[in-house]
Amino acid sequence: MNDQSKIAESDALRDLYGEPVPASLVKEMTFLTEPYAAFIKASPFVVLSTCGEEGLDASPRGGPPGFVRIVDKKTLMLPDRSGNNRVDSLSNVVTDSRVALLFLVPGVGETMRVNGRAKISVDPQLVASFADVNGKIPRSVLIIEIDRAYVHCSQSLSRSKLWDPAAQVDRKALPSIGQMLQACRAEFDGAAYDKRNEEEGGLIPED
Incomplete structure:
Protein backbone atom coordinates (compact mmCIF):
# COMPACT_ATOMS: atom_id res chain seq x y z
CA MET A 1 0.00 0.00 0.00
CA ASN A 2 1.30 3.44 -0.93
CA ASP A 3 2.02 5.57 2.15
CA GLN A 4 0.30 8.46 0.42
CA SER A 5 -2.99 6.56 0.66
CA LYS A 6 -2.86 6.43 4.46
CA ILE A 7 -4.84 8.72 6.71
CA ALA A 8 -2.41 9.90 9.36
CA GLU A 9 -4.12 12.98 10.80
CA SER A 10 -7.51 13.46 12.41
CA ASP A 11 -8.19 16.56 10.31
CA ALA A 12 -7.74 14.56 7.11
CA LEU A 13 -10.09 11.91 8.47
CA ARG A 14 -12.74 14.52 9.22
CA ASP A 15 -12.32 15.98 5.74
CA LEU A 16 -12.91 12.53 4.27
CA TYR A 17 -16.07 11.75 6.26
CA GLY A 18 -17.52 15.17 6.94
CA GLU A 19 -19.39 16.21 10.08
CA PRO A 20 -21.06 13.61 12.34
CA VAL A 21 -24.73 12.87 11.80
CA PRO A 22 -26.55 15.04 14.39
CA ALA A 23 -28.39 12.10 15.99
CA SER A 24 -25.03 10.39 16.64
CA LEU A 25 -24.14 13.22 19.01
CA VAL A 26 -27.54 13.54 20.68
CA LYS A 27 -27.53 9.90 21.77
CA GLU A 28 -24.27 9.98 23.76
CA MET A 29 -24.87 10.16 27.51
CA THR A 30 -22.64 10.06 30.59
CA PHE A 31 -25.18 7.91 32.43
CA LEU A 32 -27.92 5.38 31.68
CA THR A 33 -31.26 6.85 30.70
CA GLU A 34 -34.32 4.71 31.48
CA PRO A 35 -34.56 3.46 27.85
CA TYR A 36 -30.85 2.61 27.82
CA ALA A 37 -31.23 0.71 31.09
CA ALA A 38 -34.22 -1.20 29.68
CA PHE A 39 -32.10 -2.32 26.72
CA ILE A 40 -29.29 -3.60 28.95
CA LYS A 41 -31.77 -5.43 31.20
CA ALA A 42 -33.11 -7.27 28.13
CA SER A 43 -29.67 -8.26 26.86
CA PRO A 44 -28.38 -11.84 27.34
CA PHE A 45 -25.10 -11.14 25.52
CA VAL A 46 -22.31 -8.58 25.71
CA VAL A 47 -18.83 -8.26 24.24
CA LEU A 48 -16.32 -6.95 26.77
CA SER A 49 -13.35 -5.13 25.23
CA THR A 50 -10.21 -4.29 27.20
CA CYS A 51 -6.63 -3.15 26.66
CA GLY A 52 -3.51 -3.69 28.71
CA GLU A 53 0.18 -4.47 28.73
CA GLU A 54 -0.43 -7.77 26.93
CA GLY A 55 -2.48 -6.14 24.15
CA LEU A 56 -6.16 -5.98 23.25
CA ASP A 57 -8.99 -8.38 24.03
CA ALA A 58 -12.64 -8.74 23.09
CA SER A 59 -14.45 -11.38 25.12
CA PRO A 60 -18.04 -12.62 24.67
CA ARG A 61 -20.09 -12.87 27.88
CA GLY A 62 -23.57 -14.28 28.22
CA GLY A 63 -26.31 -15.19 30.65
CA PRO A 64 -30.02 -14.77 31.27
CA PRO A 65 -31.36 -11.30 30.44
CA GLY A 66 -30.29 -9.00 33.25
CA PHE A 67 -27.09 -10.94 34.00
CA VAL A 68 -25.30 -7.60 33.81
CA ARG A 69 -26.59 -5.85 36.91
CA ILE A 70 -27.53 -2.18 36.83
CA VAL A 71 -26.60 -0.73 40.22
CA ASP A 72 -27.46 2.86 39.36
CA LYS A 73 -27.30 5.22 36.40
CA LYS A 74 -23.49 5.26 36.48
CA THR A 75 -22.63 1.73 37.57
CA LEU A 76 -22.84 -1.78 36.09
CA MET A 77 -21.71 -5.11 37.51
CA LEU A 78 -20.62 -8.03 35.33
CA PRO A 79 -19.98 -11.44 36.94
CA ASP A 80 -17.05 -13.47 35.65
CA ARG A 81 -18.41 -17.00 35.21
CA SER A 82 -16.29 -20.15 34.87
CA GLY A 83 -14.46 -20.41 31.57
CA ASN A 84 -11.04 -21.22 30.21
CA ASN A 85 -9.14 -19.39 32.98
CA ARG A 86 -7.04 -17.38 30.51
CA VAL A 87 -8.19 -14.22 32.33
CA ASP A 88 -7.12 -12.07 29.37
CA SER A 89 -9.80 -9.44 30.04
CA LEU A 90 -9.25 -9.35 33.78
CA SER A 91 -5.46 -9.15 33.39
CA ASN A 92 -5.95 -6.12 31.18
CA VAL A 93 -8.25 -4.46 33.71
CA VAL A 94 -5.56 -4.85 36.37
CA THR A 95 -3.15 -2.71 34.33
CA ASP A 96 -5.63 -0.49 32.45
CA SER A 97 -9.12 0.07 33.82
CA ARG A 98 -10.64 1.23 30.53
CA VAL A 99 -13.35 -1.05 29.15
CA ALA A 100 -15.95 -0.99 26.38
CA LEU A 101 -19.09 -3.12 26.21
CA LEU A 102 -21.38 -3.93 23.28
CA PHE A 103 -24.82 -5.28 24.22
CA LEU A 104 -27.03 -7.28 21.85
CA VAL A 105 -30.65 -8.35 22.22
CA PRO A 106 -31.86 -11.30 20.07
CA GLY A 107 -34.08 -10.13 17.24
CA VAL A 108 -33.36 -6.44 17.86
CA GLY A 109 -31.39 -4.49 15.27
CA GLU A 110 -30.03 -1.80 17.57
CA THR A 111 -27.03 -2.37 19.82
CA MET A 112 -25.93 -0.56 22.98
CA ARG A 113 -22.40 0.61 23.70
CA VAL A 114 -21.00 1.50 27.11
CA ASN A 115 -17.50 2.85 27.72
CA GLY A 116 -16.11 3.19 31.20
CA ARG A 117 -13.61 2.08 33.79
CA ALA A 118 -13.67 -1.19 35.68
CA LYS A 119 -12.29 -2.72 38.84
CA ILE A 120 -12.33 -6.35 39.95
CA SER A 121 -14.08 -7.30 43.19
CA VAL A 122 -13.89 -10.63 45.02
CA ASP A 123 -16.01 -9.47 47.94
CA PRO A 124 -17.65 -12.67 49.25
CA GLN A 125 -21.11 -11.16 49.69
CA LEU A 126 -21.01 -9.55 46.27
CA VAL A 127 -19.95 -12.64 44.33
CA ALA A 128 -22.48 -14.73 46.28
CA SER A 129 -25.24 -12.36 45.19
CA PHE A 130 -24.55 -13.46 41.59
CA ALA A 131 -25.16 -17.16 42.25
CA ASP A 132 -26.80 -18.81 39.23
CA VAL A 133 -29.78 -21.18 39.22
CA ASN A 134 -27.43 -24.05 40.10
CA GLY A 135 -25.96 -22.18 43.03
CA LYS A 136 -22.60 -21.57 41.32
CA ILE A 137 -21.00 -18.25 42.10
CA PRO A 138 -18.53 -16.32 39.94
CA ARG A 139 -14.94 -16.00 41.07
CA SER A 140 -15.06 -12.25 40.68
CA VAL A 141 -17.27 -9.37 39.58
CA LEU A 142 -16.36 -6.43 37.38
CA ILE A 143 -17.65 -3.14 38.74
CA ILE A 144 -17.92 -0.71 35.83
CA GLU A 145 -18.20 3.03 36.22
CA ILE A 146 -19.88 4.45 33.12
CA ASP A 147 -18.20 7.25 31.18
CA ARG A 148 -20.29 7.09 28.01
CA ALA A 149 -23.41 5.20 26.91
CA TYR A 150 -25.04 5.32 23.52
CA VAL A 151 -27.23 3.30 21.19
CA HIS A 152 -26.29 2.22 17.66
CA CYS A 153 -28.90 2.14 14.91
CA SER A 154 -29.75 -1.13 13.18
CA GLN A 155 -27.69 -0.60 10.00
CA SER A 156 -24.92 -3.06 10.86
CA LEU A 157 -27.22 -5.89 11.93
CA SER A 158 -29.56 -5.23 9.03
CA ARG A 159 -26.68 -5.47 6.56
CA SER A 160 -25.38 -8.65 8.18
CA LYS A 161 -28.88 -10.21 8.43
CA LEU A 162 -27.72 -11.61 11.77
CA TRP A 163 -31.23 -12.27 13.06
CA ASP A 164 -32.69 -13.39 9.71
CA PRO A 165 -33.50 -17.13 9.92
CA ALA A 166 -32.90 -17.45 6.18
CA ALA A 167 -29.32 -16.26 6.65
CA GLN A 168 -28.45 -18.71 9.43
Whole structure:
Protein backbone atom coordinates (compact mmCIF):
# COMPACT_ATOMS: atom_id res chain seq x y z
CA MET A 1 0.00 0.00 0.00
CA ASN A 2 1.30 3.44 -0.93
CA ASP A 3 2.02 5.57 2.15
CA GLN A 4 0.30 8.46 0.42
CA SER A 5 -2.99 6.56 0.66
CA LYS A 6 -2.86 6.43 4.46
CA ILE A 7 -4.84 8.72 6.71
CA ALA A 8 -2.41 9.90 9.36
CA GLU A 9 -4.12 12.98 10.80
CA SER A 10 -7.51 13.46 12.41
CA ASP A 11 -8.19 16.56 10.31
CA ALA A 12 -7.74 14.56 7.11
CA LEU A 13 -10.09 11.91 8.47
CA ARG A 14 -12.74 14.52 9.22
CA ASP A 15 -12.32 15.98 5.74
CA LEU A 16 -12.91 12.53 4.27
CA TYR A 17 -16.07 11.75 6.26
CA GLY A 18 -17.52 15.17 6.94
CA GLU A 19 -19.39 16.21 10.08
CA PRO A 20 -21.06 13.61 12.34
CA VAL A 21 -24.73 12.87 11.80
CA PRO A 22 -26.55 15.04 14.39
CA ALA A 23 -28.39 12.10 15.99
CA SER A 24 -25.03 10.39 16.64
CA LEU A 25 -24.14 13.22 19.01
CA VAL A 26 -27.54 13.54 20.68
CA LYS A 27 -27.53 9.90 21.77
CA GLU A 28 -24.27 9.98 23.76
CA MET A 29 -24.87 10.16 27.51
CA THR A 30 -22.64 10.06 30.59
CA PHE A 31 -25.18 7.91 32.43
CA LEU A 32 -27.92 5.38 31.68
CA THR A 33 -31.26 6.85 30.70
CA GLU A 34 -34.32 4.71 31.48
CA PRO A 35 -34.56 3.46 27.85
CA TYR A 36 -30.85 2.61 27.82
CA ALA A 37 -31.23 0.71 31.09
CA ALA A 38 -34.22 -1.20 29.68
CA PHE A 39 -32.10 -2.32 26.72
CA ILE A 40 -29.29 -3.60 28.95
CA LYS A 41 -31.77 -5.43 31.20
CA ALA A 42 -33.11 -7.27 28.13
CA SER A 43 -29.67 -8.26 26.86
CA PRO A 44 -28.38 -11.84 27.34
CA PHE A 45 -25.10 -11.14 25.52
CA VAL A 46 -22.31 -8.58 25.71
CA VAL A 47 -18.83 -8.26 24.24
CA LEU A 48 -16.32 -6.95 26.77
CA SER A 49 -13.35 -5.13 25.23
CA THR A 50 -10.21 -4.29 27.20
CA CYS A 51 -6.63 -3.15 26.66
CA GLY A 52 -3.51 -3.69 28.71
CA GLU A 53 0.18 -4.47 28.73
CA GLU A 54 -0.43 -7.77 26.93
CA GLY A 55 -2.48 -6.14 24.15
CA LEU A 56 -6.16 -5.98 23.25
CA ASP A 57 -8.99 -8.38 24.03
CA ALA A 58 -12.64 -8.74 23.09
CA SER A 59 -14.45 -11.38 25.12
CA PRO A 60 -18.04 -12.62 24.67
CA ARG A 61 -20.09 -12.87 27.88
CA GLY A 62 -23.57 -14.28 28.22
CA GLY A 63 -26.31 -15.19 30.65
CA PRO A 64 -30.02 -14.77 31.27
CA PRO A 65 -31.36 -11.30 30.44
CA GLY A 66 -30.29 -9.00 33.25
CA PHE A 67 -27.09 -10.94 34.00
CA VAL A 68 -25.30 -7.60 33.81
CA ARG A 69 -26.59 -5.85 36.91
CA ILE A 70 -27.53 -2.18 36.83
CA VAL A 71 -26.60 -0.73 40.22
CA ASP A 72 -27.46 2.86 39.36
CA LYS A 73 -27.30 5.22 36.40
CA LYS A 74 -23.49 5.26 36.48
CA THR A 75 -22.63 1.73 37.57
CA LEU A 76 -22.84 -1.78 36.09
CA MET A 77 -21.71 -5.11 37.51
CA LEU A 78 -20.62 -8.03 35.33
CA PRO A 79 -19.98 -11.44 36.94
CA ASP A 80 -17.05 -13.47 35.65
CA ARG A 81 -18.41 -17.00 35.21
CA SER A 82 -16.29 -20.15 34.87
CA GLY A 83 -14.46 -20.41 31.57
CA ASN A 84 -11.04 -21.22 30.21
CA ASN A 85 -9.14 -19.39 32.98
CA ARG A 86 -7.04 -17.38 30.51
CA VAL A 87 -8.19 -14.22 32.33
CA ASP A 88 -7.12 -12.07 29.37
CA SER A 89 -9.80 -9.44 30.04
CA LEU A 90 -9.25 -9.35 33.78
CA SER A 91 -5.46 -9.15 33.39
CA ASN A 92 -5.95 -6.12 31.18
CA VAL A 93 -8.25 -4.46 33.71
CA VAL A 94 -5.56 -4.85 36.37
CA THR A 95 -3.15 -2.71 34.33
CA ASP A 96 -5.63 -0.49 32.45
CA SER A 97 -9.12 0.07 33.82
CA ARG A 98 -10.64 1.23 30.53
CA VAL A 99 -13.35 -1.05 29.15
CA ALA A 100 -15.95 -0.99 26.38
CA LEU A 101 -19.09 -3.12 26.21
CA LEU A 102 -21.38 -3.93 23.28
CA PHE A 103 -24.82 -5.28 24.22
CA LEU A 104 -27.03 -7.28 21.85
CA VAL A 105 -30.65 -8.35 22.22
CA PRO A 106 -31.86 -11.30 20.07
CA GLY A 107 -34.08 -10.13 17.24
CA VAL A 108 -33.36 -6.44 17.86
CA GLY A 109 -31.39 -4.49 15.27
CA GLU A 110 -30.03 -1.80 17.57
CA THR A 111 -27.03 -2.37 19.82
CA MET A 112 -25.93 -0.56 22.98
CA ARG A 113 -22.40 0.61 23.70
CA VAL A 114 -21.00 1.50 27.11
CA ASN A 115 -17.50 2.85 27.72
CA GLY A 116 -16.11 3.19 31.20
CA ARG A 117 -13.61 2.08 33.79
CA ALA A 118 -13.67 -1.19 35.68
CA LYS A 119 -12.29 -2.72 38.84
CA ILE A 120 -12.33 -6.35 39.95
CA SER A 121 -14.08 -7.30 43.19
CA VAL A 122 -13.89 -10.63 45.02
CA ASP A 123 -16.01 -9.47 47.94
CA PRO A 124 -17.65 -12.67 49.25
CA GLN A 125 -21.11 -11.16 49.69
CA LEU A 126 -21.01 -9.55 46.27
CA VAL A 127 -19.95 -12.64 44.33
CA ALA A 128 -22.48 -14.73 46.28
CA SER A 129 -25.24 -12.36 45.19
CA PHE A 130 -24.55 -13.46 41.59
CA ALA A 131 -25.16 -17.16 42.25
CA ASP A 132 -26.80 -18.81 39.23
CA VAL A 133 -29.78 -21.18 39.22
CA ASN A 134 -27.43 -24.05 40.10
CA GLY A 135 -25.96 -22.18 43.03
CA LYS A 136 -22.60 -21.57 41.32
CA ILE A 137 -21.00 -18.25 42.10
CA PRO A 138 -18.53 -16.32 39.94
CA ARG A 139 -14.94 -16.00 41.07
CA SER A 140 -15.06 -12.25 40.68
CA VAL A 141 -17.27 -9.37 39.58
CA LEU A 142 -16.36 -6.43 37.38
CA ILE A 143 -17.65 -3.14 38.74
CA ILE A 144 -17.92 -0.71 35.83
CA GLU A 145 -18.20 3.03 36.22
CA ILE A 146 -19.88 4.45 33.12
CA ASP A 147 -18.20 7.25 31.18
CA ARG A 148 -20.29 7.09 28.01
CA ALA A 149 -23.41 5.20 26.91
CA TYR A 150 -25.04 5.32 23.52
CA VAL A 151 -27.23 3.30 21.19
CA HIS A 152 -26.29 2.22 17.66
CA CYS A 153 -28.90 2.14 14.91
CA SER A 154 -29.75 -1.13 13.18
CA GLN A 155 -27.69 -0.60 10.00
CA SER A 156 -24.92 -3.06 10.86
CA LEU A 157 -27.22 -5.89 11.93
CA SER A 158 -29.56 -5.23 9.03
CA ARG A 159 -26.68 -5.47 6.56
CA SER A 160 -25.38 -8.65 8.18
CA LYS A 161 -28.88 -10.21 8.43
CA LEU A 162 -27.72 -11.61 11.77
CA TRP A 163 -31.23 -12.27 13.06
CA ASP A 164 -32.69 -13.39 9.71
CA PRO A 165 -33.50 -17.13 9.92
CA ALA A 166 -32.90 -17.45 6.18
CA ALA A 167 -29.32 -16.26 6.65
CA GLN A 168 -28.45 -18.71 9.43
CA VAL A 169 -25.59 -21.07 8.69
CA ASP A 170 -25.86 -24.80 9.39
CA ARG A 171 -23.33 -25.43 12.17
CA LYS A 172 -22.22 -28.61 10.42
CA ALA A 173 -21.14 -26.54 7.42
CA LEU A 174 -18.23 -25.15 9.45
CA PRO A 175 -15.36 -26.85 11.28
CA SER A 176 -16.31 -27.91 14.82
CA ILE A 177 -14.57 -26.25 17.73
CA GLY A 178 -12.64 -29.46 18.31
CA GLN A 179 -11.40 -29.39 14.73
CA MET A 180 -10.40 -25.76 15.12
CA LEU A 181 -8.41 -26.53 18.26
CA GLN A 182 -6.76 -29.57 16.71
CA ALA A 183 -5.68 -27.45 13.74
CA CYS A 184 -3.80 -25.27 16.24
CA ARG A 185 -2.15 -28.21 17.99
CA ALA A 186 -1.96 -31.53 16.13
CA GLU A 187 -1.72 -33.50 19.39
CA PHE A 188 -5.05 -32.11 20.64
CA ASP A 189 -7.87 -34.69 20.54
CA GLY A 190 -10.53 -32.68 18.73
CA ALA A 191 -12.98 -35.55 18.41
CA ALA A 192 -12.93 -36.25 22.15
CA TYR A 193 -13.41 -32.58 22.87
CA ASP A 194 -16.39 -32.35 20.52
CA LYS A 195 -17.97 -35.42 22.11
CA ARG A 196 -17.59 -34.02 25.61
CA ASN A 197 -18.80 -30.61 24.47
CA GLU A 198 -21.95 -32.15 23.00
CA GLU A 199 -22.62 -34.15 26.17
CA GLU A 200 -22.32 -31.01 28.30
CA GLY A 201 -24.41 -28.81 26.04
CA GLY A 202 -21.55 -26.70 24.77
CA LEU A 203 -20.65 -25.45 28.26
CA ILE A 204 -17.08 -26.68 28.54
CA PRO A 205 -14.14 -24.29 28.04
CA GLU A 206 -11.27 -24.84 25.63
CA ASP A 207 -9.14 -27.26 27.65
